[in-house]
Amino acid sequence: MAASPPRRGAARPAASRLAPLLWLGPSLVLIAAVVLWPAVEMVRTSFLRISSSGLTLGGAGAGNYRELFTSEALVPVLLRTLLWVGGVVGVTMLLALGLGQLLNARFPGRRVVRWAVIVPWAASVLMTALIFRWMLDNDSGLVNRVLLDLGVLDAPVNWLAEPGWALFWMMTVAVFVSLPFASFVILAGLQAIPRDVYEAARVDGAGWFTTYVRITLPMLRPALIIASIINVINVFNSFPIIWAMTRGGPGNATDTTTTYMYKIAFVEQDVGQSAAMAVVNFGLVLVMVLLYLRVTREAR
Amino acid sequence: MKRPLRTALAVGLAAVLTASGCGKGSSSAGDDDGKTIRFVAAIYDDNTKPFWERLIKDFEAKNSGYKVKLEMVDWETMDSKVKTYVQTKQVPDVLNYNAFSDFARDGLIYKASEVVSPQVLTDFTPTFVEQAKYKGEQYGLPFISSARLLFYNEDLFAKAGINGAPKTWDDVKNAAQKIKAKGDIGYGLPLGPEEAQAEFYSWAMNNGGGWVDGSGKWAIDQPANLATLNFLRDLTKSGLTQPNPEATDRKKVFNQFAQGRIGMAIGGPFTRAGFIDPVNKNLKFKVAPLPSKSGAEHNTLGVMDVLAAFKKDGDKNREAVKRFLDFFYQAEKTSEFLKLEGFLPVTKSAGDALSSDPYMKQFVDALPTSKFAPTTNPSWSAVAGAVKTDLGSAVASQEPKTVLEKIQQTAEKAG
Numbered sequence: 001m002a003a004s005p006p007r008r009g010a011a012r013p014a015a016s017r018l019a020p021l022l023w024l025g026p027s028l029v030l031i032a033a034v035v036l037w038p039a040v041e042m043v044r045t046s047f048l049r050i051s052s053s054g055l056t057l058g059g060a061g062a063g064n065y066r067e068l069f070t071s072e073a074l075v076p077v078l079l080r081t082l083l084w085v086g087g088v089v090g091v092t093m094l095l096a097l098g099l100g101q102l103l104n105a106r107f108p109g110r111r112v113v114r115w116a117v118i119v120p121w122a123a124s125v126l127m128t129a130l131i132f133r134w135m136l137d138n139d140s141g142l143v144n145r146v147l148l149d150l151g152v153l154d155a156p157v158n159w160l161a162e163p164g165w166a167l168f169w170m171m172t173v174a175v176f177v178s179l180p181f182a183s184f185v186i187l188a189g190l191q192a193i194p195r196d197v198y199e200a201a202r203v204d205g206a207g208w209f210t211t212y213v214r215i216t217l218p219m220l221r222p223a224l225i226i227a228s229i230i231n232v233i234n235v236f237n238s239f240p241i242i243w244a245m246t247r248g249g250p251g252n253a254t255d256t257t258t259t260y261m262y263k264i265a266f267v268e269q270d271v272g273q274s275a276a277m278a279v280v281n282f283g284l285v286l287v288m289v290l291l292y293l294r295v296t297r298e299a300r
Numbered sequence: 301m302k303r304p305l306r307t308a309l310a311v312g313l314a315a316v317l318t319a320s321g322c323g324k325g326s327s328s329a330g331d332d333d334g335k336t337i338r339f340v341a342a343i344y345d346d347n348t349k350p351f352w353e354r355l356i357k358d359f360e361a362k363n364s365g366y367k368v369k370l371e372m373v374d375w376e377t378m379d380s381k382v383k384t385y386v387q388t389k390q391v392p393d394v395l396n397y398n399a400f401s402d403f404a405r406d407g408l409i410y411k412a413s414e415v416v417s418p419q420v421l422t423d424f425t426p427t428f429v430e431q432a433k434y435k436g437e438q439y440g441l442p443f444i445s446s447a448r449l450l451f452y453n454e455d456l457f458a459k460a461g462i463n464g465a466p467k468t469w470d471d472v473k474n475a476a477q478k479i480k481a482k483g484d485i486g487y488g489l490p491l492g493p494e495e496a497q498a499e500f501y502s503w504a505m506n507n508g509g510g511w512v513d514g515s516g517k518w519a520i521d522q523p524a525n526l527a528t529l530n531f532l533r534d535l536t537k538s539g540l541t542q543p544n545p546e547a548t549d550r551k552k553v554f555n556q557f558a559q560g561r562i563g564m565a566i567g568g569p570f571t572r573a574g575f576i577d578p579v580n581k582n583l584k585f586k587v588a589p590l591p592s593k594s595g596a597e598h599n600t601l602g603v604m605d606v607l608a609a610f611k612k613d614g615d616k617n618r619e620a621v622k623r624f625l626d627f628f629y630q631a632e633k634t635s636e637f638l639k640l641e642g643f644l645p646v647t648k649s650a651g652d653a654l655s656s657d658p659y660m661k662q663f664v665d666a667l668p669t670s671k672f673a674p675t676t677n678p679s680w681s682a683v684a685g686a687v688k689t690d691l692g693s694a695v696a697s698q699e700p701k702t703v704l705e706k707i708q709q710t711a712e713k714a715g
Contacts (some may be wrong), residue, residue: 050387
């Protein structure tokens with residue numbers, strides 16, 4: 001809306017060339033307002049010195065970045081973030097390939113199964129994480145009860161207090177909530193593969209393995225790329241699972257860059273440095289997505 | 301080449317227009333006449349909102365033309381909201397919070413004497429006034445207070461053959477060992493990120509330790525604190541506490557305490573109504589002074605929340621804010637709030653009203669010996685943050701000395 005006056009005022013010959021803006025305009029304005037502007041603000045904030053009360057005290061130059069890069073928690077947090085994203089997305093995609101195939105097969109009750117797979121997606125991530133936290137409780141949790149009764153454990157384990165186990169369980173939850181979306185994108189991809197290609201393969205005498213590797217996977221490529229990129233971004237930015245289950249603790253032992261960023265702002269009370277972390281985060285997602293696109297394009 | 305350029309220009313222009321549009325819209329919202337104020341109140345429990353709604357209705361009826369817009373915020377999101385208010389210049393006129401000194405340092409709030417009447421000012425208990433000062437001037441308005449005492453389960457004590465409350469740290473350890481021998485948990489130690497600073501300080505102050513030295517400088521790695529942390533680590537490593545104190549919050553400890561499975565834990569006046577009664581109304585427990593290393597003197601941890609009044613456009617809002625605050629600080633209003641929420645008084649006039657309940661009286665009586673976290677230091681919230689994050693690891697994977705030194709460094713950096 002705001003962009004319309006300058007358009008009107010433009011000279012006549014240009015008017016026809018600017019005509020598409022009439023259609024593009026609203027969405028461009030929307031993108032600028034909700035995507036570009038906050039991003040610009042974020043970068044600007046990362047160069048400001050902000051008091052613990054929230055008041056801007058002046059410019060900080062590269063000070064926020066210098067402090068961020070010298071903090072000893074940063075490198076472990078970055079490595080853990082890579083493990084978190086790589087692990088969750090990798091496992092999710094593998095499982096989703098199988099699940100997509102299953103949902104694509106014809107069997108009685110398929111509709112029910114398809115609906116059931118949507119459930120973890122439809123449920124609030126925060127609720128799912130909290131339910132898992134209670135199930136993993138060392139004192140009254142279901143997981144310990146079952147494992148104790150089965151004789152797998154001798155004494156209850158405090159799963160979320162041991163960084164290694166905590167990370168494992170949180171990744172399990174992340175896979176659990178990412179699975180529906182990935183499976184359905186793959187299901188859509190499978191349904192788009194024409195039947196005659198498979199018939200031709202059968203006529204040529206290809207086995208199921210060859211058919212899968214030479215036909216299904218290559219033809220799923222667009223679906224896989226979309227599913228994994230969106231997944232990478234989602235998992236990278238995933239805050240509620242970690243926050244609800246361990247708050248990144250003990251210490252910073254289960255923090256990813258996203259929860260660490262929050263802690264810098266609201267535990268260490270340094271909004272400027274937190275914005276610097278956000279910029280680094282933003283850069284990382286960008287680099288990861290670009291790298292991924294590059295790799296998948298080269299493999300074509 | 302031209303088209304992308306133009307598009308970019310259009311986008312840029314649009315962004316600028318939207319941005320400036322947003323800025324205009326929000327700063328002129330509402331209170332033009334200075335008679336309408338915004339009050340951001342913290343949610344303590346389900347009773348908080350109805351209390352304020354009633355109070356505001358009453359206030360508006362008695363002060364015609366004045367209006368108070370109430371905004372309730374829960375403690376989980378309070379910190380981020382407050383920072384956002386300040387950063388976007390949308391501060392409320394009155395804020396109910398647990399810190400004030402960085403607002404005072406940054407010149408954002410009124411001095412107490414500017415926004416309440418002299419009667420109210422002299423009614424505040426001196427202990428709390430001291431905690432509400434920044435550089436010798438009172439800025440914060442004490443709102444509610446709380447203290448900590450040792451809760452112990454009488455049945456477990458009887459079962460283990462322990463007579464009376466532990467007075468020294470050795471008593472605590474002995475009692476915990478006896479309780480453990482009967483198959484229960486000796487001491488409930490919540491050193492998780494929720495309130496590690498309060499639990500630790502409750503022990504450290506009874507060993508002559510603390511956050512600062514005599515001259516007000518940070519002294520977090522002082523020997524008395526190290527000895528305290530070693531004691532807590534020893535309790536943990538000897539299996540006398542619940543497993544993993546570094547990942548336990550108060551709710552979990554008091555849930556198990558209420559179930560009769562933990563012998564001792566440190567709690568506040570709110571513990572009975574908030575944690576014990578909902579689980580087990582029939583629990584037989586008693587409350588005693590916090591144990592100390594020597595057993596000679598027993599300090600208690602004092603906690604205080606405040607109201608802070610923000611300056612806006614000079615002092616246009618001052619009259620309305622003052623009327624509202626004076627209205628709230630009438631004895632019957634404040635004591636009604638304290639009773640409702642289970643907190644301790646910060647004014648002399650509300651003090652007696654609470655002492656009729658024997659449970660509450662113990663906490664009221666403990667207030668004179670209370671020591672506070674250095675909330676008058678604007679850096680305290682950053683230090684408390686580091687303590688919450690890191691302190692618990694000292695009873696688990698890290699060495700107490702390393703942990704304290706790390707927090708000391710953070711504190712010195714924060715100023």
